[in-house]
Amino acid sequence: MKRPSGRAADQLRPIRITRGYTKHAEGSVLVEFGDTQVICTVSVESGVPRFLKGKGQGWLTAEYGMLPRATGERTQREASRGKQGGRTLEIQRLIGRSLRAALDMSKLGENTLYVDCDVIQADGGTRTASITGAMVALVDALAVMKKRGALKGEPLKQMIAAVSVGMYQGEAVLDLDYPEDSAAETDLNVVMTSQGGFIEVQGTAEGEPFQPEQLNAMLLLARQGLQQLFEAQQAALHND
Amino acid sequence: MKRPSGRAADQLRPIRITRGYTKHAEGSVLVEFGDTQVICTVSVESGVPRFLKGKGQGWLTAEYGMLPRATGERTQREASRGKQGGRTLEIQRLIGRSLRAALDMSKLGENTLYVDCDVIQADGGTRTASITGAMVALVDALAVMKKRGALKGEPLKQMIAAVSVGMYQGEAVLDLDYPEDSAAETDLNVVMTSQGGFIEVQGTAEGEPFQPEQLNAMLLLARQGLQQLFEAQQAALHND
Amino acid sequence: MKRPSGRAADQLRPIRITRGYTKHAEGSVLVEFGDTQVICTVSVESGVPRFLKGKGQGWLTAEYGMLPRATGERTQREASRGKQGGRTLEIQRLIGRSLRAALDMSKLGENTLYVDCDVIQADGGTRTASITGAMVALVDALAVMKKRGALKGEPLKQMIAAVSVGMYQGEAVLDLDYPEDSAAETDLNVVMTSQGGFIEVQGTAEGEPFQPEQLNAMLLLARQGLQQLFEAQQAALHND
Amino acid sequence: MKRPSGRAADQLRPIRITRGYTKHAEGSVLVEFGDTQVICTVSVESGVPRFLKGKGQGWLTAEYGMLPRATGERTQREASRGKQGGRTLEIQRLIGRSLRAALDMSKLGENTLYVDCDVIQADGGTRTASITGAMVALVDALAVMKKRGALKGEPLKQMIAAVSVGMYQGEAVLDLDYPEDSAAETDLNVVMTSQGGFIEVQGTAEGEPFQPEQLNAMLLLARQGLQQLFEAQQAALHND
């Protein structure tokens, strides 16, 4: 088997995490998984959604978007279409759930963290890049909150990262780019904690069903890739 | 461990699949997983979406809804809110992908199958009940198409069914009802073919992350439950 | 004259009112006028709309919907179209006005009753079946409120029911089904109280204008049919 | 009984119908029922809605609106709210149905008539004034079409007019203005042809139910008032 990208089956694309990418947000990261580029910002606002009022805890919510020409063919701007599509809503719900798993909400105070992941250039894996990059922006935003005295303890429970794996010509491969994703038989997104527990596992057979042993092979590969992503997050965070 | 429902860990709720539930649709099923009740209809229309025009194949698309008081507290009617929520879109995309895996689209002719799953009463597992019940309605609709001479061969490749599993008090349990789902640490939806391949695997940690061995235990339980669901589908289909 | 349905001019379709149809709502009824089937639920929520705040009275509001394949041809789901159509709004306004006439709002406390009428199968007369069935669900919901101590006296002033009549081949006929409705020259919906007063009278000439004496003949027929509907309501309510 | 307006029970408000009110439309009328003022235009466009394509006939459709400060308190502009309210949709459906009854669609050619009724000042009876005024604008538009050679015969079958009647302090009164409408026990809108047949009869009990003999009294009064409205239409049409 030869991957379209020429990478080894267990090889990530070059990963880059650039902190402080824009100046206004409490946390702002440009994350790159190869040619996939996502700006992830974390904004802090005081107050919580209605269903949490008066419970003394905080909240995190996420939104996801793509520039119209982030893709090979221009896609219609969701703001002018008048609504977000199903794919967008699905992805932003995943990002939100994943990052909430990083936090102890009771330590946040009655604040809301808005995570915005905007894809500047898409080449497959935008949701996994978003989660991995936004996690770093989240750490930066918590540091700003700490300085402001807005926290009630340490909310960070664990780091979170995400990667995609797939079955390509019968073999498990790591971190699919767009041509690989289009050709893969199965696409699996894995969100994990730095301690190795799963937060989300979402596998979809694009053509042929996948077998339990294939699922296990993909999960193993994902865990290896995620180890490198956790390291890339740490490297970025220690690079001030 | 004692499940809130009193069921054994590997015990499904009573499953009922009633064909011919309403009179207009080509396929119409009431599916019940315990107190969860969903009306699944399949409607046949000639023509296909624009992106398939002229390719000589058919299409299947799904929509999902809940009556406002299908739930313990009334939820706002999506038609009067002016849009479908993210959860709705996520579920109907899942139903559509799952059922498309049952079909060879090139045998459908240029027809579109509209699958409508409307939850009359909700008690957990509405998406898995929807897929399992709509699969039976789909078989009935194909039979109607065959009689009308609208098919170009046999489009049915395999049966599809779905079930949820979860981790409850550290143990894997099958087919969660609403109180169990609310209390579970992990929720996993499994869509499978009658040959035993996975179509979708979607697991979410609600609180604690889940471990690879827990995932395997849940998948095993799901496969056992799905075996019974495939039998229930066959029983319903042979009951004319 | 021979009606398409073969019924006598003054003959209702078989009427069935099934209470306790779903388990969550305070009142829940399946009403059937022949093949027309509507699920009517009444939900109680504390609080009233803004324009009634602090006036010490309650409110009742209604919403109406149809499953996409309740009809002979699939109609687009209003939730995915992004708005309710004019016909839907017209019907739900009629249901709300009609049922409010049954109540003394000052006895409800500051509570709102949400009436949801969802058509499972349509064969003409969905709005009149909705009103007739929801009236029974309303009585059940008031009983629940009474048990909860939420009422400030007896809010039920009178029973309400509704029926359609029409001119078919020059003769007045009762309770039109869909083929009759499509062929009728005039369609008249009558909402009445159990004491015989009119709440709503809505007549529309579909083709030829109708004459005052035809209107009177139709109203007479409606009053006879409504007598039977009030009896069917009572029978259902005494059947515990 | 003394009406708030001081009028006799069977007395219309001063009626004024001004043709050629604005310059662009094929038919353009300002209709005044006392202080109620509505601009009614009829616009001709070639082509018909999809469901009529190729059937060789025409169509008429109506839209209704109110300037935000046509009313005593400003109402929110529907264009900025992003949707038309239920009352608006109900009224414009009534106007459309009523005016279609005036026409033989097969004589219109494949043209669509757009009737726009915009309330400049509201004082009760805006829907009946709209129908009565738009009927005159429709005649003018047909004359323009005739000159252009766009007709396939004479489409005008009969004149249509509308008036409201009500029960006020137990007595039937004609053509309610806003204070009377607010105080009336029953409100009845009657749309009639110049030959005396009913097109629409819509009666609503605002408080107490109304009795059959009250309905008859109101209908009688309506017929008398409509006679005068048909004369006012003719007077306007003969005044070139």
Place this chain on the structure above:
Amino acid sequence: MKRPSGRAADQLRPIRITRGYTKHAEGSVLVEFGDTQVICTVSVESGVPRFLKGKGQGWLTAEYGMLPRATGERTQREASRGKQGGRTLEIQRLIGRSLRAALDMSKLGENTLYVDCDVIQADGGTRTASITGAMVALVDALAVMKKRGALKGEPLKQMIAAVSVGMYQGEAVLDLDYPEDSAAETDLNVVMTSQGGFIEVQGTAEGEPFQPEQLNAMLLLARQGLQQLFEAQQAALHND
């Protein structure tokens, strides 16, 4: 050069400002610039938008609309389209900014003035007519507020008026009607105070770019025209 309208280059169309045009609004004006007719109402409501709460000042906001057949060809009703177009939003933002320049908000009390400009008949220059007419309605509304004791001093700082100018066949011309506007090379809208300062200057090259000296020629012409418009406003205001 000969203008399509036959007017001299520096000649306004006949200007008419009719106060008290409708009866409900605190200020209500029909303004006519030739065949362009706009109803301008000013409505007073207590309370201010959220961003001004508690600041002890008032606010003014404007909305703009056109009747569907105000134009030569019918335009779709924005209320039924479900949103206001970009042109509408642009114009109503301009009207609001312009009229706010007339007021000292701190003298208004916590009240909001809603300016509604609805075009009954369009023949070019609807935005400038709207501003000029609404200014007069605003003065009337302030007088009503004063009588009600709702003001905290004199809010009126200065009168505001607006006019369009353009380059037509290389020459500057004043107050373009629709045929002139369509043929002009440049279109410039000028909003000015009665003391001669500019509030807004918006020039657009429709075909050829315009030169600085052309801009100056147009501005000079605008100032002359505005002088007459300020006089027309005063004449209307002194005509009780």
Place this chain on the structure above:
Amino acid sequence: MKRPSGRAADQLRPIRITRGYTKHAEGSVLVEFGDTQVICTVSVESGVPRFLKGKGQGWLTAEYGMLPRATGERTQREASRGKQGGRTLEIQRLIGRSLRAALDMSKLGENTLYVDCDVIQADGGTRTASITGAMVALVDALAVMKKRGALKGEPLKQMIAAVSVGMYQGEAVLDLDYPEDSAAETDLNVVMTSQGGFIEVQGTAEGEPFQPEQLNAMLLLARQGLQQLFEAQQAALHND
């Protein structure tokens, strides 16, 4: 006078124009006016809007957006709000009009150019930066079209650029950043051709009205700044 930015009155912020910023679009530029950063892409699609069909010419249309945290405080995402705001529509209409002035549409063939300007970081002048940067992306997109043989001659008539000027403490200043814009008495956006003609001039008094001589001073300053912007465009275009 001392500008908040410390710049001289006639001094632009550092201007950077980076071509080929993302890989998919036919033209893709990152433009920076100081801390204001905008990604401008130009996408080519065959076909034209309905109103141009069959006229043998092309079209250019523009859309504008801001990442939610491009600003000091997070603004709500327009895609999730369900509509574009008035400011957004106003700006994208301006960008579209301005860039269409650069082109001879008859030479484009029946193609549509979609210009997307997405603000990554905002610090004042986003609309002028968008126009200036998108002009360069447009040149690149035309070169791609030329290579593809999609043009019918040379569509580029002239270069277009834009800059803002304002009155700050009574003095004209060039290229306002956000703190200056907030404090300025007048804000004027000028769009010009490389030959020195005006395409758009939009001046707004934020507080005090501005005088004709102030307008002239601002326009003079704008022309000087625009000269430098045209040079920056050329430098970028010659830097391959």
